[in-house]
Amino acid sequence: MPVAKPESCDSRVIAHIDMDCFYVQVEQRKQPQLRGLPTAVVQYNEWKGGALIAVSYEARKFGVKRSMRGEEAKEVCPQIHLVQVPVARGKADLNGYRNAGSEVMSILARRGRCERASIDEVYLDLTDAAETMLAEAPPQHLEAIDEEALKSHILGLNNEDGSDVKEIVRNWIHRCHADHRDKLLACGILIVAELRMQVLKETEFTCSAGIAHNKMLAKLASGMNKPAQQTVVPFSSVQGLLNSLPIRKMKQLGGKLGMSLQIDMGVNTVGDLLQFSEEKLQERYGLNTGTWLWNIARGINGEAVEGRLLPKSHGSGKTFPGPRALKTVSAVQHWLNQLCEELSERLCSDLEQNKRIAHTLTLHARAYKSSDSDSEKKFPSKSCPLRYGTAKIQEDAFNLFQAGLREYIGLYGVKSQGSHYSRWGITSLSVSASKIVPIPSGTCSIVKYFHWQSSSHFSSIQSAENLRMDATHLSPPGNESYSEVGLPEPKIHFPGEDSWIEDTTPGLGLQEQKINVWKDEDLSCSPSKKKVDGFTEDTSPLLLSGTQGCLEQNQNKQQREFSKDESRFKSEYREQKGTRLKNKGTSSILKFFKSCNPSGTSLSQEHDRTVQGTDAQLTNGAGFQSSCHNLAELNEVEVAKENGTSSHSYIRDQDEWRREAWSYNINEIDPSVIDELPMEIQDEIQAWLRPRKRPNNIV
DNA sequence: CATGATGACGCT
């Protein structure tokens, strides 16, 4: 449900940039002979010519639409050129488009806060840039204005007669008696026109843009004149625009909510919403959504442009429609392995390029079950802590699937497949990685240190009791739900056609798995990777060079969530702190990383701040794939923290650890603690301390 | 069980 947010400032300048039939453009750049021709991108063409996922404007003239099948497209447009999405591991591979999207992002991020809305859409907050321009080089003093800016569409401008449109636009931009808000938009026009030209020049991609005072209006405007054009919504034309706008055209109202508005309330245009009081809307749709609707009707939308250039999650999925549904567990396992391979690769790239790690692995599936009453039941999604390394992800994902399948088929059936009881089929599978957070700079050697520290700590200090608990945490999550409720742990076997559930008793098996955690298997993400000594030597130039380009930014949301959680966390933390330290505070490194941070200054924030200043480079990913061979250590840091904070659910431990580990005030570090660290770590701490003082003086 | 693959986000 949409939620209302207060406006941050009197008059913002917001742009929404939308790439024109993006996938088509990417393919046309690869094959320039396709430019200007009716073209579409299809994925898979076995069944009815594949599904269209992008259609060029030339092809749209023939009535070709997204979601048509390739064969249908050929019927209405026989000359159409169909380009297939690359396939890797038996599934569509969108990485080429992701990388192309990153190229665009890095250009658009130059002029202001920039939010990646999707692979081909971006919001920009150009308020500051516009204010600056207005103060230093206002449009009315600009003699020459970009040809591109003059092609802008200005909503509400009476340009229907035969007069020269460009001249009208020029006059509008130049008006010196204009309202301050319009002057800001005029600056926005110039800035966006320039950005779009830069995008075209540097990437060969065209895009369309909307410029307005908020995200909703900018998004609305960007779609009004495509392709390769920009549209402005002056304040004075907002109501006129909205009054006649069909309600379902509004973002967020294209689904059930919009339908309910139409059916239940008789609201057909946004203007129709004006009749209803805020209370009435709240009564019908809840406080948040009600207020949001009331605001929308008035063109009010306070949503901020988040500074976020990178996705918050990565997913890899595939559907198995109709007769392709997966009917055996081993078929599922095969496809899960493919999906996990891709996911792991992308996580690896994210780690290298952006210095981020994901913390949660989630499995989604859709299934049907015939012959039983509850064939409607949804397949449950399951998640668990994410361990890096392809094999580990595969193993965990498979266990998540088995846990889901057990729930899905229910406990009644001993025999579940191959007999007449209930026949299931998996029609869609996906794995995703979320809770992605930046690694503080310099974590490399810290991580290595933990590798050493946690190993010794584990083997020498950990009690047998804690060992079992950690085994619960770390063992594949399929076991977890069972151990939670204290049930014995059924396993599904799949020797071919049939699968069945069998009771097993938990015992040594868990500990054996625990041991496995420490073995590094299959952690490489690139074929060129060579495993060194498995211990410390970090030969990765990418990880060593502090300046390696990251598409980083001020991870706005994440920062806020961190600090927001912090206060809540602090009270909880204090009440548990004593006992925890008493239990396991034998190593001062752990205490060191536990020391709380009263001032609220966190290393992760500092990290964001420093990285923000660096030149954002969106590495192409295609260029080179260097190795990620310290992924094992990443996993082991997770283990270390759980050792330090066990006796709670692993979920809380995960969050606590991050706060405890990185949210401390660096000024309050006891120097004697630093002395206990190895030399290389000490150096790094010094490196943190030194530059840290600067911002206060400079800024 | 033929709009496929991905994402973001809100509710509980």
Add this chain to the structure above:
DNA sequence: AGCGTCAT
């Protein structure tokens, strides 16, 4: 954590 909605 898990589910549902919405978008492209």
